Amino acid sequence: MPTAIKTNCSPALLALFSQLIALTVTVLLVIVSPPLTIFELALVQGILAAFISYFLKMAAWWIPIQLCFLPVMVATLAFEFPPVWFGIGFITLVLVYGKTYQTQVPLYLSSYAVTQALSTYLPQKKDFSFIDLGCGCGGLLSALSKTKTNGAFHGIEAALLPYLIGKTKNLLTKSSCNIQCGDLWKQNLSHYDIVYAYLSPAPMKMLWEKICGEMRPGSIFISNTFMIPGVAPDSCIEINDFSGSTLYIWRIKSDNDALGSEP
Incomplete structure (x- = not known):
């Protein structure tokens, strides 16, 4: 098992870094491996991104996010939803959670x-x-x-x-x-x-x-x-x-x- 790396970088930047490294490796696999479907490639990329996130010792809840991000995106695009709904969803998240990517503080409501x-x-x-x-x-x-x-x-x-x-x-x-x-x-x-x-x-x-x-x-x-x-x-x-x-x-x-x- 690899030794986890400690870092003070923003979790959002680490998540992006993990996705980019995983995407690079996936592209190389496309060149040398037998043909795979788009969803299979997305799943491979998600597994790699989740592993890299674990290796970088990100919070545990980042692992399933990294794993599912690209596969869910590909599956969603297959349903051909109008792009406007993605824009509405993004704006809603920004309005509700603000700069959570920076503050690392989600919306918690006191009981x-x-x-x-x-x-x-x-x-x-x-x-x-x-x-x-x-x-x-x-x-x-x-x-x-x-x-x-x-x-x-x-x-x-x-x-x-x-x-x-x-x-x-x-x-x-x-x-x-x-x-x-x-x-x-x-x-x-x-x-x-x-x-x-x-x-x-x-x-x-x-x-x-x-x-x-x-x-x-x-x-x-x-x-x-x-x-x-x-x-x-x-x-x-x-x-x-x-x-x-x-x-x-x-x-x-x-x-x-x-x-x-x-x-």
């Missing part, structure tokens, strides 16, 4: 059970400010703003369609939460008492650096499902939902303070 757990955990009487980094359609913020009237709720979302859905929902329901379209990395986290994120494993190390540099002592960071590498949380809340979520909680400390137990 109702997570909302209930947060509603119980957040301060009961004391005023506080809360931001959801990557708030999606704003469902979590909208629900919390109705039950926690002592909180000021904010959200930031980079993907256009979820942002528009959340903004429209807020206008129709006259919700008090504030949702903005923008880059979470440009947000100043020192303005908030509680920062919540449901992202992916990829940005957590960089996010922790931002948190340590900006959040005030005594403020709280909550991550849904994904931990910060090498940093143990101060507490955890296990959620009984469809994905078995866990809320990981960190209190931002200074060298001189001793923080209480209630946020």
